[in-house]
Ligand SMILES: Nc1ncnc2c1ncn2[C@@H]1O[C@H](COP(=O)(O)OP(=O)(O)O)[C@@H](O)[C@H]1O
């Protein structure tokens with residue numbers, strides 16, 4: 001019996017193997033090359049310098065004063081954007097859940113920012129909203145007699161978080177709206193009779209019902225927000241100084257501004273480690289909702 | 292003074308007049324059953340009592356207090372839903388204690404009430420499980436348990452047995468009757484199943500198209516239906532209806548006469564008041580239903596408790612008990 005069942009599994013595995021092998025190669029080749037580049041001297045500005053350098057690239061990347069800032073900025077960016085989008089996404093989804101005239105139109109409006117390309121989103125915010133002279137926000141500030149804020153200069157990281165939240169909140173909202181539609185009406189009615197207030201219903205019925213949707217939103221946002229680049233590149237260029245530099249931008253800076261491929265590759269390895277640390281905590285915290 | 296009183300209550304869904312001026316008085320401790328065909332407004336009427344539907348006209352009075360516009364949370368009613376509507380993320384215990392916890396009742400008291408209810412409903416072993424891990428019958432009992440721990444003024448049931456299989460339905464029906472006897476709580480129970488209505492109710496309310504057709508004890512409805520509709524709705528198989536001219540001897544001034552199947556008897560064709568052709572014989576063991584056609588177009592059923600030799604196509608006569616004949620005028624009202 002044992003051997004025949006093992007034999008039975010051989011054919012499916014054989015048939016699966018081309019797909020698995022392709023995926024493995026797809027992952028392993030770039031990873032291997034990055035690892036290799038991170039261990040050699042590889043600077044496009046001085047191509048004559050070559051050879052194995054051990055951990056030197058890593059040391060160089062980590063001791064770069066921008067490194068700590070970049071790691072912190074990455075985490076702050078990630079945490080704030082996820083928090084803002086989930087909180088506001090929930091609030092708005094709950095708000096427009098009950099039928100009202102024009103509901104479907106409002107839904108479409110709400111979701112549309114998600115279809116704007118990241119670069120376009122960043123340019124819109126940079127020029128239309130946040131420009132300290134002709135931007136909409138500046139106009140509003142002036143209208144109230146306040147000094148217009150120079151957003152990208154004075155609050156660069158916050159500005160990027162704002163843009164990202166604007167872009168990602170519709171996604172969160174969309175998932176939450178879908179999830180709310182499967183909320184059981186009779187359960188809500190039962191809780192009405194049990195004397196639950198709106199907040200209690202939210203706490204004891206809506207939140208548990210949406211736990212899975214919230215988990216999915218957080219997971220997907222974390223994946224995309226760990227490597228935010230276009231918004232930073234188009235608006236602040238990581239500055240002023242390193243105030244809005246995240247890890248992805250720092251790696252870009254090493255590779256394509258300083259032309260130090262070796263050190264950029266070492267940075268990429270750090271990015272992988274950071275992503276895994278974040279993933280580890282994420283799965284510990286929210287993974288139990290995905291059973 | 293009635294405990295729960297509906298005065299001329301109206302309900303509109305847009306243009307649809309779903310409940311048309313219903314008047315009903317329910318006494319304290321009574322078990323009232325709403326029956327009627329699907330879509331007649333039973334659930335709507337129950338949900339209006341519960342406060343889940345806005346009442347568009349008339350008044351609803353509970354225990355001397357006008358609760359027409361009171362939010363459901365403050366009406367002190369408990370409802371058992373058709374889908375049970377248990378909170379899926381809470382254990383059985385938390386489901387049952389939810390209302391009391393929200394009302395900030397003393398935890399020791401909650402504990403005691405939940406344990407008592409669980410014992411009564413045979414749920415003690417399942418208190419720590421979530422609804423997912425229970426069978427249909429157990430979920431149903433949790434829903435009832437959730438209602439009884441609150442000791443509400445009125446229990447409302449909306450077709451609570453319709454999701455159970457036949458055997459469990461019969462058993463749960465008996466349990467609900469027992470529970471009502473024990474607690475003596477005022478109960479309004481919606482069903483489309485006349486067996487449930489007949490066995491559970493102190494009084495049955497027959498509804499059609501948002502109007503009450505008749506209110507009465509189960510046997511009262513069976514023996515004295517006020518109109519053609521009730522006569523057809525209560526009783527299985529239905530009361531036989533025949534145009535008056537078939538039975539001139541008993542019809543006297545009516546348009547239609549009705550006779551229940553068990554008040555008829557199949558006899559020899561000669562000299563009988565009626566005669567017809569056998570179309571189908573259903574032998575159920577304890578009883579036999581003989582379907583026949585009178586004058587080629589009027590279908591009637593005769594029920595007898597002795598077996599029969601009759602076969603399809605035989606011509607038979609029908610005798611009936613003249614004192615059990617129901618007469619209806621041309622509007623369908625009983626004379
Ligand atoms: N939310 C609603 N919106 C519009 N019409 C409804 C609604 N609920 C019920 N109705 C209508 O009201 C009538 C009574 O429905 P209901 O009380 O559910 O019947 P039932 O006796 O089968 O429980 C039906 O014609 C139904 O279509």
Ligand SMILES: [Mg+2]
Nearest residue numbers: 333334335450
């Ligand atoms: Mg119904």
